[in-house]
Amino acid sequence: MSTRTDTVATALVLPASRRRPWNDLLEREGTLGYLLMAPALLVLIIFLAYPFVLGIWFSLSSAKIGVPGVFIGLTHFVEQLQTSIFQQVIRNTLVYTAAATVFKLTLGMALALLMNQVFPFKNLVRAGLLLPWIIPTALSTLAWLWMLDNSFSIVNWFLRETGLAAALAQSDFGRALKINIRGIPWLGDSMWAMMAVIWVNIWRGTPFYAIALLAGLQTISQELYEAAAIDGANSWHRFRHITLPLIMPVLTVVVLFSVIWTFADFQLVHVLTRGGPTNSTHLFATYAYQVGMTVGDLGAGAAISLFMFPFLLVMVVGLLVWMRRETE
Amino acid sequence: MSTTSDSLTRRDFLKVAVSGAGVMLLAACGGATAPAPAPTAAPAKPAEAPKPAAPAAPAAKAPVTLKGTALHVAQWQSFIKAADPFFADQVSKEFEPQTGAKVTLETVDFNQLQPKYAAAIQSGSGPDVIQLFHFWPFIYADSLVDVSDVTAEVEKAWGGIYEQLKTSTSRGGKYLAVPFGIVGNAFAYRESWLKEVGYEKFPDDWTEFADAGKKLKAKSRPIGQSLGHSIGDPVTFVYPLMWSFGGKEVEKDGKTVAINSKETVESVKWLVSAWRDAFDEGGVGWDDSANNRAFLGQQLSISLNGASIFWAARNDKAPFWEDINHGIMPKGPAGRFHWHVAFSHGIPKYSKNQEAAKEFIRWMMSEPAFDPWIKLQEGYTVPPGPKFEDNPMWTTGPKAYLPYKDIAKYGRALGYEGPASLAAAEVQAKYIVVDMYARAVQGEAPEAAVRWAEDEMKPIYAKA
Numbered sequence: 001m002s003t004r005t006d007t008v009a010t011a012l013v014l015p016a017s018r019r020r021p022w023n024d025l026l027e028r029e030g031t032l033g034y035l036l037m038a039p040a041l042l043v044l045i046i047f048l049a050y051p052f053v054l055g056i057w058f059s060l061s062s063a064k065i066g067v068p069g070v071f072i073g074l075t076h077f078v079e080q081l082q083t084s085i086f087q088q089v090i091r092n093t094l095v096y097t098a099a100a101t102v103f104k105l106t107l108g109m110a111l112a113l114l115m116n117q118v119f120p121f122k123n124l125v126r127a128g129l130l131l132p133w134i135i136p137t138a139l140s141t142l143a144w145l146w147m148l149d150n151s152f153s154i155v156n157w158f159l160r161e162t163g164l165a166a167a168l169a170q171s172d173f174g175r176a177l178k179i180n181i182r183g184i185p186w187l188g189d190s191m192w193a194m195m196a197v198i199w200v201n202i203w204r205g206t207p208f209y210a211i212a213l214l215a216g217l218q219t220i221s222q223e224l225y226e227a228a229a230i231d232g233a234n235s236w237h238r239f240r241h242i243t244l245p246l247i248m249p250v251l252t253v254v255v256l257f258s259v260i261w262t263f264a265d266f267q268l269v270h271v272l273t274r275g276g277p278t279n280s281t282h283l284f285a286t287y288a289y290q291v292g293m294t295v296g297d298l299g300a301g302a303a304i305s306l307f308m309f310p311f312l313l314v315m316v317v318g319l320l321v322w323m324r325r326e327t328e
Numbered sequence: 329m330s331t332t333s334d335s336l337t338r339r340d341f342l343k344v345a346v347s348g349a350g351v352m353l354l355a356a357c358g359g360a361t362a363p364a365p366a367p368t369a370a371p372a373k374p375a376e377a378p379k380p381a382a383p384a385a386p387a388a389k390a391p392v393t394l395k396g397t398a399l400h401v402a403q404w405q406s407f408i409k410a411a412d413p414f415f416a417d418q419v420s421k422e423f424e425p426q427t428g429a430k431v432t433l434e435t436v437d438f439n440q441l442q443p444k445y446a447a448a449i450q451s452g453s454g455p456d457v458i459q460l461f462h463f464w465p466f467i468y469a470d471s472l473v474d475v476s477d478v479t480a481e482v483e484k485a486w487g488g489i490y491e492q493l494k495t496s497t498s499r500g501g502k503y504l505a506v507p508f509g510i511v512g513n514a515f516a517y518r519e520s521w522l523k524e525v526g527y528e529k530f531p532d533d534w535t536e537f538a539d540a541g542k543k544l545k546a547k548s549r550p551i552g553q554s555l556g557h558s559i560g561d562p563v564t565f566v567y568p569l570m571w572s573f574g575g576k577e578v579e580k581d582g583k584t585v586a587i588n589s590k591e592t593v594e595s596v597k598w599l600v601s602a603w604r605d606a607f608d609e610g611g612v613g614w615d616d617s618a619n620n621r622a623f624l625g626q627q628l629s630i631s632l633n634g635a636s637i638f639w640a641a642r643n644d645k646a647p648f649w650e651d652i653n654h655g656i657m658p659k660g661p662a663g664r665f666h667w668h669v670a671f672s673h674g675i676p677k678y679s680k681n682q683e684a685a686k687e688f689i690r691w692m693m694s695e696p697a698f699d700p701w702i703k704l705q706e707g708y709t710v711p712p713g714p715k716f717e718d719n720p721m722w723t724t725g726p727k728a729y730l731p732y733k734d735i736a737k738y739g740r741a742l743g744y745e746g747p748a749s750l751a752a753a754e755v756q757a758k759y760i761v762v763d764m765y766a767r768a769v770q771g772e773a774p775e776a777a778v779r780w781a782e783d784e785m786k787p788i789y790a791k792a
């Protein structure tokens with residue numbers, strides 16, 4: 001029998017003689033396991049599963065804000081595919097995701113290889129590398145909004161002060177790119193706006209690739225490189241035949257997550273361009289928001305959102321299959 | 329040998345943790361009784377408010393029937409910095425003590441109002457009074473209380489209701505929202521700069537307008553206009569431009585899409601050539617505040633806006649504020665039109681304080697309360713009816729405000745030539761007409777841009 005009286009635990013510990021049946025239940029790992037999982041499961045059900053199922057219902061109904069709506073089947077999906085704005089949204093999202101991912105992967109890989117070397121202040125640099133990823137997207141995008149602002153862009157100021165803007169504005173090359181004496185119409189032209197959002201996405205997402213790939217690189221034994229070097233392999237061969245295959249599992253996960261997040265991106269585009277100019281930077285998420293929130297058509301908005309699902313499924317499966325083939 | 333007597337076992341730890349968590353949960357649930365006061369979306373910076381022109385009018389009387397009622401009111405963040413703090417002051421010094429009600433006044437960036445209303449209506453709880461723009465009463469029509477009674481009183485008090493406001497807030501003879509006022513828009517321009525290029529008066533038609541702009545742009549002082557996805561400036565420009573050339577969205581039947589016409593194409597062609605020669609071409613990506621900043625930064629000579637540019641310049645004592653004047657929309661072949669930002673207030677059906685909400689609106693729009701608030705803004709907002717056009721404020725204040733006196737009379741509603749409708753609201757919310765012009769100035773052939781708009785509008789009006 002316990003003789004401790006000076007802790008809270010003491011007060012709650014029952015003498016062995018008065019053990020209740022639920023004590024035995026809790027002792028079993030299985031039951032305890034489910035009980036511990038229950039809060040997390042509850043959160044997932046409330047904040048993920050329920051909205052997802054509700055979203056599916058909305059997409060199949062004529063629901064509007066304040067109007068419950070009736071079942072209309074796949075009408076929304078069919079209607080959206082017939083509008084040119086939505087077709088543009090599909091194109092935009094694919095271009096945005098593909099371009100950003102390719103650059104993030106390349107730059108991230110290069111940065112990871114660099115960071116894997118030993119040099120002064122290595123840890124400081126690694127920490128600094130993570131900053132774009134850590135800063136909340138909405139805030140960093142606001143900063144970019146000012147840097148790319150039509151009137152007050154620091155980039156354009158630099159172009160003007162150095163005379164580059166004037167020179168380019170007069171050349172055929174510059175005029176073809178719509179550069180004027182004020183500078184580059186970063187957010188004021190469809191092409192430049194798309195490049196701007198892709199660029200900010202690359203700026204924000206590269207650290208994620210770099211740090212994750214760096215972690216992967218650190219697990220590769222140096223002996224392998226030494227052995228290959230002795231056998232006459234140059235750095236490209238070492239990269240292609242040692243680094244890449246061994247880092248493939250990490251690479252797969254990183255690219256998978258990044259593609260999903262980039263495809264479903266909202267904050268960045270919403271803050272920078274709101275989908276404009278002329279819908280040239282609208283992604284699925286931003287267009288769904290516009291249709292659902294400002295037009296009030298919840299059904300159509302939900303349908304646009306759900307359109308992401310099959311695309312993502314195809315991309316994810318394709319990616320996994322390709323990566324698996326690369327590893328074998 | 330000690331076994332469990334000294335170390336904490338897993339069982340002990342779990343018991344403590346679960347009990348502790350249970351206690352905390354109970355405390356949290358029990359404590360959450362009063363709704364937390366909604367914070368304003370941005371801290372109101374103290375700004376020097378110009379003195380209201382009229383002496384303080386006697387406070388409006390509101391009936392003392394609302395004791396204990398908690399009212400939640402949602403409005404936009406005014407572009408006139410002093411307007412929101414002034415109104416909040418009126419509420420706390422007049423409405424609250426007189427009625428005993430407690431009012432939570434929430435001001436939100438106007439592009440964020442709709443998501444807020446969507447969440448409130450869907451969840452069935454939120455603000456009791458919501459400020460509405462444009463055709464929003466039609467978007468939320470099924471969730472708004474009939475406020476024809478309050479509107480009748482407002483109509484009497486202000487000598488009528490401007491046509492654009494009537495169309496935006498009523499359906500089938502019933503009012504979905506109480507018309508509040510009009511934020512008129514006119515072209516803010518630099519008088520001296522226009523004089524330099526030979527224009528003593530503001531250009532009267534689009535040809536003169538383009539000519540003046542071309543000469544000004546040659547001096548790096550272009551016209552600035554937003555053609556982006558923002559609910560104010562872009563819409564206030566493109567619709568009247570289209571109307572002034574004779575273009576329209578639908579026929580009188582309200583169903584036949586009529587935008588693809590020779591007149592609309594002409595208006596698009598005009599803008600394409602003027603855009604290159606006279607406008608700041610970055611405008612395609614602007615929102616509603618970019619032109620304000622650019623004008624106040626002396627980068628623009630002319631820009632369509634509410635009176636907030638002038639108000640800010642004068643209030644911040646910009647050295648050139650006296651050089652700013654306002655011009656009304658140039659005439660086109662089919663006339664002169666404006667599309668103003670029409671404000672109204674609606675009461676959602678979920679509100680448990682509908683009568684209190686009506687009282688609040690009545691008080692807010694009664695002359696003793698409304699008058700000083702309107703005068704503070706010096707013409708930025710005008711009341712919903714023509715009675716205020718005779719107010720001496722127009723002649724005693726800065727001459728730059730004079731064009732706003734009766735500008736509401738040029739106002740026409742969206743969806744012309746059909747009646748007000750949800751379809752017109754959807755076309756505006758999707759920026760179809762705005763994008764029609766934006767696509768053309770970015771290089772698409774005018775006919776193709778107009779055809780694109782027609783293709784986008786047809787399914788919207790078909791399901792109406």
